[in-house]
Amino acid sequence: xxxxxxxxxxxxxxxxxxxxxxxxxxxxxxxxxxxxxxxxxxxxxxxxxxxxxxxxxxxxxxxxxxxxxxxxxxxxxxxxxxxxxxxxxxxxxxxxxxxxxxxxxxxxxxxxxxxxxxxxxxxxxxxxxxxxxxxxxxxxxxxxxxxxxxxxxxxxxxxxxxxxxxxxxxxxxxxxxxxxxxxxxxxxxxxxxxxxxxxxxxxxxxxxxxxxxxxxxxxxxxxxxxxxxxxxxxxxxxxxxxxxxxxxxxxxxxxxxxxxxxxxxxxxxxxxxxxxxxxxxxxxxxxxxxxxxxxxxxxxxxxxxxxxxxxxxxxx
Numbered sequence: 615x616x617x618x619x620x621x622x623x624x625x626x627x628x629x630x631x632x633x634x635x636x637x638x639x640x641x642x643x644x645x646x647x648x649x650x651x652x653x654x655x656x657x658x659x660x661x662x663x664x665x666x667x668x669x670x671x672x673x674x675x676x677x678x679x680x681x682x683x684x685x686x687x688x689x690x691x692x693x694x695x696x697x698x699x700x701x702x703x704x705x706x707x708x709x710x711x712x713x714x715x716x717x718x719x720x721x722x723x724x725x726x727x728x729x730x731x732x733x734x735x736x737x738x739x740x741x742x743x744x745x746x747x748x749x750x751x752x753x754x755x756x757x758x759x760x761x762x763x764x765x766x767x768x769x770x771x772x773x774x775x776x777x778x779x780x781x782x783x784x785x786x787x788x789x790x791x792x793x794x795x796x797x798x799x800x801x802x803x804x805x806x807x808x809x810x811x812x813x814x815x816x817x818x819x820x821x822x823x824x825x826x827x828x829x830x831x832x833x834x835x836x837x838x839x840x841x842x843x844x845x846x847x848x849x850x851x852x853x854x855x856x857x858x859x860x861x862x863x864x865x866x867x868x869x870x871x872x873x874x875x876x877x878x879x880x881x882x883x884x885x886x887x888x889x890x891x892x893x894x895x896x897x898x899x900x901x902x903x904x905x906x907x908x909x910x911x912x913x914x915x916x917x918x919x920x921x922x923x924x925x926x927x928x929x930x
Contacts, residue, residue, distance in 0.1 A: 615642045615671060617862050620692040620731070622723050623699035624648035624676070627739065627847040629657050631696055632674060634855035636661060639670035640862060645689050647677045654678060683726045692731040693894075694858045697723050697750060700740040705839050713742050717927060720746045724753035735861045735896040738763045738872075739854050743796035747872050747885045748924035758874035760896040765796035766870025766887040767853035768846075772833040773802050776826045781817060783809055790814075791870060792830060793887045793909075794916035801887070801912045802827040803905060860892040867892050868901050878902040879910055881917045885924060 621632045624646050632646040648654040658676030665671065679685035689695070700716035720740050727734060736754060738747040738761065747763035754761065769792035778785040787810045794801030804823050807814035814823060829836070837846040860867040873890045875881050878900045889901040905913070 615640060617641055617693040618643040618645060618689075618691065619694040619696065619858050619862065620645040620647065620689040620727075620734075621696045621698060622647050622679075622727075623697070623740075624650070624654040624657055625698065625847075626844060627851055628696075628698035630847050630851040631698060631739075631854050632657075633661055634851055635858060636665075636672040636674050637668055637670050638855070638859055639672055640859065641672050643673050643675055645675045645677055645692065647679045647685065647689065649679055649681065651678045679726075681722060683722070683729070686726040686730050689727075690730040692727075692734045694737065694861050695727050695731060695734045696737045696739065696854050696858060697727075697746075698739050698854075699723055700746075705842055713745055713923075713927075716740050716742075716746060717749055720749050721753045724750040728754040728756065734760070735894075736761045737854055737857050737861075739850060741796075742923070744872055744885055744887075744920045745923050745927050749927040751874075751885070752928060758876075759898075761874075762857070762890070762892075762897055763796070763872030763885065764850065764854045764857055765872045766792055766889075767856065768850050769796065769800055769802070769830060769833065769887070770870050771849050771853060773807070773826065773830040776829055776833075777807065777809065777814065780822070780826060781809060791889070793870060793889070794913055795887060795920045796872065798831070799912075799916035799919045800831045801909060801916055802830050803909050805906045805909060806903070857892065861894060861896065864894040865892065866898065871897070873897045873900055875900055875917070879905070879913055881914060884917050884921045886913070886917050886920060 621628045636644045646654045654676035658674040661674040677688045740746045743763045743765045751761040773790040774788045778788045789808045791803040791806040875886045891898040
């Protein structure tokens with residue numbers, strides 16, 4: 615067991631992420647923070663009392679923080695920081711509707727992380743994801759490789775689930791991939807989708823595949839509409855925790871994440887959903903894989919769509 619990971623925000627997403635990280639039993643400490651006094655401490659106490667039942671030794675530490683930066687000294691020296699802080703979507707809201715409120719929260723968090731954990735790798739999950747990832751890098755002044763966003767893993771997991779359900783096959787038999795933005799310009803990649811080694815196009819019609827693509831693109835909104843209050847957190851927390859695990863283990867796992875792109879696919883100077891090799895320094899390298907011409911074209915459209923919005927966050 616080694617290292618410490620901080621999860622900022624003790625809502626459903628943050629607390630579930632903290633528990634997943636603790637149950638991996640690879641971190642020495644998981645620190646859970648929130649601005650609601652006593653909430654992270656209470657959740658941490660509850661989680662620690664489950665250790666003997668679930669068989670993990672990782673200690674969970676709850677820390678109340680303030681908007682002015684109080685409490686962050688207790689997170690000092692974190693190897694990984696997962697930012698979940700911010701308000702969730704409500705029915706009818708787009709991810710972009712959250713930008714004004716969440717920008718101020720994420721900026722403050724990133725500045726405090728940089729102050730107390732200057733060598734950390736930051737994983738952003740606050741929405742709108744692509745824009746908040748860019749803002750966290752600007753506010754922390756960290757190198758681009760040490761700030762990444764959780765999106766592609768979640769969207770890929772949703773695509774995989776929809777394909778497995780459609781074909782009534784185990785999810786373990788399905789391989790899918792989504793790139794691009796975490797939003798309207800998401801790019802599910804059917805050419806990289808297989809079921810037991812067979813191309814998805816051999817098993818489903820173009821219309822059926824497109825239906826699954828659209829459902830994947832709207833996957834978060836579908837859950838928000840059903841819940842009516844709050845948004846998804848089980849699948850998102852699994853994705854964020856797995857990214858943090860890849861960092862602390864320096865695994866070199868290739869995962870779809872929101873990473874800084876500089877030349878790959880003919881795209882430069884933007885945070886975008888791509889495949890990347892993950893290690894202790896964050897993104898070791900962006901993996902440029904084979905895509906069809908139409909998929910690359912869609913990826914370039916996504917890049918330009920998020921580029922303008924990411925430029926705007928500098929003033930937020």
